[in-house]
Every structure is written in C-alpha cells, then in structure tokens.
Amino acid sequence: MNVPGICAVIGSGTMGPGIAALLARHGSEVRLNDISQEALDRAESACTAASGALDQLGTPVTEGGSVSFELDAAAALDGAELVIEAVPEEIGLKRRVLERIEAAVGTGVVIATNTSGIPISDMAAAMAHPQRLVGMHWSNPPHLIPMIEVIRGERTDPAVETATVAIVEALGYKAVVEKEVPGFVENRVLYAIMRECLSLVEQGVASQEDIDTCVKWGIGYKLAVIGPMRLLDMAGLDIYSSVSGYLNPDLSDEKGISPLVTKLTEQNRLGMKTEDGMYPYAEGEVAAKRADILRGLVTVRKALSEITPV
Numbered sequence: 001m002n003v004p005g006i007c008a009v010i011g012s013g014t015m016g017p018g019i020a021a022l023l024a025r026h027g028s029e030v031r032l033n034d035i036s037q038e039a040l041d042r043a044e045s046a047c048t049a050a051s052g053a054l055d056q057l058g059t060p061v062t063e064g065g066s067v068s069f070e071l072d073a074a075a076a077l078d079g080a081e082l083v084i085e086a087v088p089e090e091i092g093l094k095r096r097v098l099e100r101i102e103a104a105v106g107t108g109v110v111i112a113t114n115t116s117g118i119p120i121s122d123m124a125a126a127m128a129h130p131q132r133l134v135g136m137h138w139s140n141p142p143h144l145i146p147m148i149e150v151i152r153g154e155r156t157d158p159a160v161e162t163a164t165v166a167i168v169e170a171l172g173y174k175a176v177v178e179k180e181v182p183g184f185v186e187n188r189v190l191y192a193i194m195r196e197c198l199s200l201v202e203q204g205v206a207s208q209e210d211i212d213t214c215v216k217w218g219i220g221y222k223l224a225v226i227g228p229m230r231l232l233d234m235a236g237l238d239i240y241s242s243v244s245g246y247l248n249p250d251l252s253d254e255k256g257i258s259p260l261v262t263k264l265t266e267q268n269r270l271g272m273k274t275e276d277g278m279y280p281y282a283e284g285e286v287a288a289k290r291a292d293i294l295r296g297l298v299t300v301r302k303a304l305s306e307i308t309p310v
C-alpha cells in the first residue's frame with residue numbers, strides 16, 4: 001500500500017503541520033485545514049521546520065508531495081482518500097467535525113482521528129457510517145516519532161484498520177494495533193509517569209529540574225533501548241515483586257487533575273504555546289528550545305535506528 005495520493009488534515013495546531021509534512025514527504029498532496037487563518041499562517045512555518053527536520057533525518061523525498069493551507073473545509077476534503085482529524089480534544093467538537101467530514105467524502109474514504117485517548121466508539125456514535133472511523137494516534141512531534149497507535153472501535157470495519165496499518169508502514173513507521181481503552185496504551189503509560197512526577201513536585205520531594213534529569217537519564221534513555229516489559233526481565237521479577245509490594249500502595253492515585261497544573265492553566269500559563277508554563281521562557285527561548293528538541297530527537301532516532309531499525 002502506498003501513502004494515499006490526496007490527504008486532508010483537519011486542524012493545524014501542534015499536530016497537524018508535522019503530520020502534513022510527513023505525508024507530503026511521502027508524495028501525498030496534503031490539504032491542511034483550520035478554522036483560524038492565524039493557525040494556518042503559523043502552520044506554514046511549522047511545516048517548513050518539520051521538513052527541515054526530515055532533511056536532517058535523511059528521509060527521502062517522494063515526487064509529487066505538497067501541502068496547501070485551506071480555510072475552506074470543503075476544498076480541503078474534495079477528493080481526499082484519507083482524512084485525519086486533529087482538532088482539540090473535546091468530544092462534542094470532534095463529533096461535529098466528524099459528521100461534517102463524512103458528509104463531504106465518499107463512503108470508501110478512511111476517516112482517522114488523532115484523539116489522544118477518547119474511545120473511538122464514543123466518537124462514532126453520531127456518524128452515519130461509523131465503520132470507516134479509526135483511531136490513528138500520532139505521537140508529538142508526529143514527523144519524528146516513528147510509531148502510531150491504530151485503534152479499532154466497536155463498529156470500525158476490520159479492513160479500515162488493515163488499510164490504516166498499511167499507511168503507517170508505508171510512511172516507514174511502526175504500527176501498534178490496540179483494543180480501545182481510554183488513553184490507549186501510550187497515554188496510559190505517559191500519564192502514569194506524569195501523575196507521579198507532578199505529585200513528587202507538589203510534595204516538594206525534588207525540584208522539577210531534578211525530576212526531568214532523573215527521568216531523562218535514569219528512565220528515558222534506558223526505556224528507549226529495552227522497553228518496560230523486557231526491563232522486568234533484566235531487573236528480575238523477584239525484585240519487582242519485593243519493590244512493588246511496598247511501593248505501589250504509596251504511589252499517587254490522584255483521580256483528578258494535578259492542583260499545580262490546574263493553577264497554571266487558570267493563569268493561561270499553558271507551556272511553550274504561551275511562553276510560560278512549568279518553566280518560564282525568555283523572549284526567543286521557545287524557538288530555541290523547540291529547535292534543540294528537534295535536533296536531539298533526530299540525533300537519538302539515528303542512534304537508535306542503528307540498534308533497532310524502525
């Protein structure tokens with residue numbers, strides 16, 4: 001299976017531009033749509049930056065690829081063979097957008113949602129043809145993280161799941177096929193880590209800088225090479241039993257949103273997008289940090305590819 005010739009990406013915030021840039025790199029004519037002209041203007045430079053990162057990575061260019069920026073959803077959807085929905089994580093909004101998408105495209109078109117973890121069946125509830133909705137959960141930044149979760153809802157046609165896996169593989173990425181649970185696999189694991197880290201900061205156990213250092217060098221580096229299930233074998237299951245016996249009852253089981261995150265969000269301190277969040281950012285620092293992160297991810301991915309080809 002090749003990457004579809006015409007793709008529409010609906011929503012061009014954090015995720016849309018990187019997704020579009022990767023599809024275009026693989027030869028697709030991509031229409032990136034948003035309701036905000038400002039978001040589309042920002043998306044143009046984000047696509048250029050994503051394309052630069054793909055150059056650094058050495059991802060070959062397939063002839064015929066392009067990205068166009070469309071305020072008009074109907075124009076973006078016209079002739080699309082694959083539609084990827086990437087609007088904000090709000091089920092009511094996603095349902096409305098999906099209804100509009102399915103009214104504009106043929107019944108054979110795969111409609112994928114990049115939801116971070118809303119069950120696909122919940123989103124498909126209002127669709128006339130729910131068999132073509134599939135979860136296609138990209139990881140941020142989507143043009144560099146070479147793994148996509150593919151999630152079938154109760155009414156997703158198995159052929160749509162198979163076609164989505166084939167598209168992921170045609171992009172040179174790994175597909176992880178899952179049953180639907182809230183958060184899917186990646187965010188269940190990531191949010192378990194983040195819940196514990198936030199709780200440790202809130203309790204004053206360590207500074208957030210030291211927690212970042214501990215996770216990057218102590219856990220992140222190791223897990224990138226071996227994965228948690230293999231790490232159990234490396235550590236010894238007897239050790240895991242002893243430690244988890246006293247540790248699990250002490251871990252955070254916070255059911256709500258972290259009080260620290262709630263406070264910052266109420267102050268509109270949302271992170272890099274508002275140039276203030278867990279960390280403050282001086283003028284120009286966000287662009288520099290983003291460039292450092294992209295450079296770091298390219299370097300690490302090249303190194304990891306030598307031991308585990310994608």
Ligand SMILES: NC(=O)c1ccc[n+]([C@@H]2O[C@H](COP(=O)([O-])OP(=O)(O)OC[C@H]3O[C@@H](n4cnc5c(N)ncnc54)[C@H](O)[C@@H]3O)[C@@H](O)[C@H]2O)c1
Pocket residue numbers: 010011012013014015016033034035036039085086087088089090093097114115116117137138139140
């Ligand atoms: N940010 C991440 O790290 C990340 C990673 C993986 C998945 N996701 C998921 O991807 C989706 C998008 O996330 P994001 O971070 O890119 O969000 P975002 O808020 O950065 O961007 C969403 C964009 O959608 C636009 N939009 C809103 N309504 C629209 C409509 N009706 N039609 C077209 N565009 C519309 C907004 O103007 C905005 O530019 C969410 O479901 C999110 O949970 C996010």
Ligand SMILES: Cc1ncc(C=O)c(C(=O)O)c1O
Pocket residue numbers: 115116138139140141187
């Ligand atoms: C905080 C956070 N939440 C969701 C996602 C993905 O759905 C990511 C990510 O991909 O990095 C994330 O960092």
